[in-house]
Amino acid sequence: MPLLDVQDLRVDLPVEAGTLHAVRGIDLSVERGEMLCLVGESGCGKSMTSLALMGLLPRRARLSAGRLDFDGESLTALSERRRGQLRGRRMAMIFQEPMTALNPAYTLGNQLCEAFLRHRLGNRRQARERAIELLERVGISAAAERLAQYPHQLSGGLRQRVMIAMALMCDPDLIIADEPTTALDVTIQAQILRLLRDLQQEMGTAVIFITHDLGVVARIADRVAVMYAGEVIETALTQALYANPSHPYTRGLLSCIPAPGKTPPGSRLQAIPGVVPSLVGEVEGCAFRNRCPLVREGEVDAARCEHTPELRRLTGDHQARCHYAEHRAATRVAQPELSP
Amino acid sequence: MNALSSRGALADQAGAGPDTDIDTMPALELCALSKRYTLGGGLFKRGRALQAVSEVSLAIPRGQVMGLVGESGCGKSTLAKMLLGLATPSAGEVRVDGRPLGDAGQKALARHIQPIFQDPYSSLNPRKRVAAIVELPLRVHGIGTPRERAQRVAETLDLVGLPQRAAAQFPGQLSGGQRQRVAIARALIMRPDIVICDEPTSALDVSVQAQILNLLLDLKQEFGLTYLFISHDLAVVEHLVDRVAVMYLGRIVEEGSRKQIFAAPRHPYTQALLASALTPEPGLGVPDIGLGDVMPDPSNPPSGCAFHPRCPKAQALCRESRPTLTAETTGVSRAACHFASA
Numbered sequence: 226m227p228l229l230d231v232q233d234l235r236v237d238l239p240v241e242a243g244t245l246h247a248v249r250g251i252d253l254s255v256e257r258g259e260m261l262c263l264v265g266e267s268g269c270g271k272s273m274t275s276l277a278l279m280g281l282l283p284r285r286a287r288l289s290a291g292r293l294d295f296d297g298e299s300l301t302a303l304s305e306r307r308r309g310q311l312r313g314r315r316m317a318m319i320f321q322e323p324m325t326a327l328n329p330a331y332t333l334g335n336q337l338c339e340a341f342l343r344h345r346l347g348n349r350r351q352a353r354e355r356a357i358e359l360l361e362r363v364g365i366s367a368a369a370e371r372l373a374q375y376p377h378q379l380s381g382g383l384r385q386r387v388m389i390a391m392a393l394m395c396d397p398d399l400i401i402a403d404e405p406t407t408a409l410d411v412t413i414q415a416q417i418l419r420l421l422r423d424l425q426q427e428m429g430t431a432v433i434f435i436t437h438d439l440g441v442v443a444r445i446a447d448r449v450a451v452m453y454a455g456e457v458i459e460t461a462l463t464q465a466l467y468a469n470p471s472h473p474y475t476r477g478l479l480s481c482i483p484a485p486g487k488t489p490p491g492s493r494l495q496a497i498p499g500v501v502p503s504l505v506g507e508v509e510g511c512a513f514r515n516r517c518p519l520v521r522e523g524e525v526d527a528a529r530c531e532h533t534p535e536l537r538r539l540t541g542d543h544q545a546r547c548h549y550a551e552h553r554a555a556t557r558v559a560q561p562e563l564s565p
Numbered sequence: 566m567n568a569l570s571s572r573g574a575l576a577d578q579a580g581a582g583p584d585t586d587i588d589t590m591p592a593l594e595l596c597a598l599s600k601r602y603t604l605g606g607g608l609f610k611r612g613r614a615l616q617a618v619s620e621v622s623l624a625i626p627r628g629q630v631m632g633l634v635g636e637s638g639c640g641k642s643t644l645a646k647m648l649l650g651l652a653t654p655s656a657g658e659v660r661v662d663g664r665p666l667g668d669a670g671q672k673a674l675a676r677h678i679q680p681i682f683q684d685p686y687s688s689l690n691p692r693k694r695v696a697a698i699v700e701l702p703l704r705v706h707g708i709g710t711p712r713e714r715a716q717r718v719a720e721t722l723d724l725v726g727l728p729q730r731a732a733a734q735f736p737g738q739l740s741g742g743q744r745q746r747v748a749i750a751r752a753l754i755m756r757p758d759i760v761i762c763d764e765p766t767s768a769l770d771v772s773v774q775a776q777i778l779n780l781l782l783d784l785k786q787e788f789g790l791t792y793l794f795i796s797h798d799l800a801v802v803e804h805l806v807d808r809v810a811v812m813y814l815g816r817i818v819e820e821g822s823r824k825q826i827f828a829a830p831r832h833p834y835t836q837a838l839l840a841s842a843l844t845p846e847p848g849l850g851v852p853d854i855g856l857g858d859v860m861p862d863p864s865n866p867p868s869g870c871a872f873h874p875r876c877p878k879a880q881a882l883c884r885e886s887r888p889t890l891t892a893e894t895t896g897v898s899r900a901a902c903h904f905a906s907a
């Protein structure tokens with residue numbers, strides 16, 4: 226049984242122009258100890274998905290799900306109080322900007338120990354000991370003295386390390402990390418990612434790691450789910466996804482970033498022209514069809530793409546939401562152009 | 566595609582004149598440029614000085630792209646602001662075609678050097694229509710009649726791949742990529758020789774970034790533009806630039822051709838920077854880049870080589886003496902390190 230089992234998750238937000246369907250029927254499952262990366266461009270619903278899983282959606286958002294099970298228990302059936310007991314204890318979250326999650330008025334020690342004490346996992350001394358142990362584990366020197374410091378006294382990279390330590394305080398089963406390294410310098414990012422990956426493997430924690438960076442995904446994920454316009458459009462084991470991207474959007478994403486050693490410097494990059502459809506009101510047919518190169522180049526029957534494709538199994542664990550995921554021209558598109 | 570074709574006429578207008586040795590001279594030259602901020606009063610301790618940029622000397626040949634990389638707060642944007650006349654250097658000077666900028670004055674400067682900033686959301690006035698935004702630099706400089714200006718706006722929108730109907734729209738009605746095209750149009754309408762790009766695509770999604778990078782490359786090719794290109798994304802830098810300058814705590818620590826820097830980096834910081842770039846290759850994991858993570862305080866920089874507290878190669882000498890950037894030699898980059906790799 227997977228640790229987290231989500232089927233047909235939907236999040237609707239009332240907006241002036243009607244209803245914005247931020248998440249439009251997502252299926253996800255996360256095994257214990259697994260690192261799942263959710264990847265997609267801005268506005269595709271990554272953060273709304275993570276907030277829905279954590280039970281932290283904005284008040285006016287409406288959530289529905291065919292299934293939303295955590296360790297065999299339905300989250301939708303839980304009272305707000307029971308949900309609060311899970312949060313921080315068995316499910317923890319790391320946000321992109323640690324300053325939004327850290328309270329500037331409290332010391333790091335207070336904030337690190339808060340959930341541990343609230344969930345009655347031990348007394349103050351034990352909380353303090355665990356905090357020091359974890360701060361050291363995330364590479365923060367003079368940990369005992371740090372406990373008395375305030376968040377603004379730390380650099381962005383150190384704050385993010387504190388957030389990781391805080392997420393680990395209660396030894397959760399699942400951590401959701403929403404773009405935790407996006408705001409950091411590449412050297413610091415590499416250090417934090419390495420740390421997160423090591424700790425995750427050592428403690429057997431499952432992680433849903435949200436990012437828009439396909440480089441990061443390649444290096445840390447066990448499995449990947451690619452999102453577009455509120456849906457998962459492709460999911461596979463990491464190696465399989467990069468070796469054989471099957472949805473035209475995934476292939477587009479992989480070929481629009483210059484690949485050192487492969488893309489000749491100064492050559493034209495493959496862009497994905499067009500924009501994401503509005504998520505206010507219903508999206509008819511395949512959400513990608515106004516930008517899809519297979520449709521544009523007349524490789525496929527455009528009329529069929531007016532019918533919404535299902536996320537369907539291609540091989541083993543590899544699934545894609547495209548009528549033409551096996552199309553031969555598909556592979557051609559994947560090759561980066563070698564002539565300028 | 567003729568919006569910028571009267572380049573020669575414009576150069577005369579701006580007083581550049583037909584220089585004889587203009588082609589051997591770098592388009593843009595920074596000579597020991599420094600910027601010092603004083604953090605006085607308020608929240609900060611009184612009278613503390615912050616050396617944001619220290620003695621930066623760089624030359625960008627005409628028609629080339631110089632990449633500028635380095636971590637957050639190392640002084641890249643401060644450098645860009647000095648080139649644009651938005652910050653006054655504390656010392657040193659900027660030369661355009663061999664002439665010191667100081668003499669030229671703000672207005673003449675704008676004709677030579679134009680910026681493209683990171684954020685296409687905040688750098689465009691939300692209450693102005695695109696046509697007015699793009700036209701503004703011409704109006705400020707009193708160039709052309711209203712009809713001529715409208716013509717040039719139309720040509721420039723075309724040049725950057727915006728539909729003519731965009732002229733009547735407001736920035737809020739455009740996508741991120743379109744807004745960045747507006748910003749590029751606004752920079753190009755002055756027909757500058759030099760464009761300073763400060764993270765021009767870092768607020769954009771990758772699918773849109775590719776379009777903007779293609780556009781920047783096309784424009785460079787077509788008009789022989791010279792770029793200073795600031796970015797955090799090393800893959801993008803490698804794709805776009807001819808030369809690279811690496812900055813650490815206000816100083817250039819390494820400078821060389823694209824090939825030198827990416828194939829044979831000599832400075833330990835450049836080496837760490839390149840090692841930490843995560844290319845989309847599964848199975849490689851996240852490398853241990855072996856850097857200490859004591860981030861330096863720019864208002865109290867470490868002694869000697871400012872990188873020594875994090876440097877895996879540091880020796881006693883590094884704490885005492887600051888290495889200088891080596892002079893130009895053939896074949897290898899210039900590096901500021903006592904123990905630079907060969």
Ligand SMILES: Nc1ncnc2c1ncn2[C@@H]1O[C@H](COP(=O)(O)OP(=O)(O)OP(=O)(O)O)[C@@H](O)[C@H]1O
Pocket residue numbers: 602603604615616617635636637638639640641642643644863
């Ligand atoms: N107006 C100012 N007054 C005082 N200090 C400043 C000012 N502008 C910048 N600084 C400081 O100067 C240093 C260099 O800043 P700068 O904005 O040039 O960095 P950067 O390299 O562009 O960073 P990023 O990659 O985050 O954009 C930083 O320490 C910054 O805090």
Ligand SMILES: Nc1ncnc2c1ncn2[C@@H]1O[C@H](COP(=O)(O)OP(=O)(O)O)[C@@H](O)[C@H]1O
Pocket residue numbers: 238240245247265266267268269270271272273274283504
């Ligand atoms: N508080 C909100 N109110 C209304 N719409 C929102 C709100 N937050 C996000 N959205 C919209 O929901 C969609 C998904 O957003 P989000 O999950 O934040 O995307 P991502 O994290 O992938 O960038 C977007 O269309 C976004 O504009």
Ligand code: SF4
Pocket residue numbers: 472473474511512513514515517518519520525529530534546547548549550
């Ligand atoms: S279903 Fe059709 S439009 Fe959608 S991605 Fe596949 S080929 Fe393209």
Ligand code: SF4
Pocket residue numbers: 832833834870871872873874876877878879880883888901902903904905
């Ligand atoms: S001078 Fe010393 S500390 Fe500085 S980069 Fe070179 S080896 Fe490292």
Ligand SMILES: [Mg+2]
Pocket residue numbers: 271272
């Ligand atoms: Mg988000």
Ligand SMILES: [Mg+2]
Pocket residue numbers: 641642643763
């Ligand atoms: Mg900057």
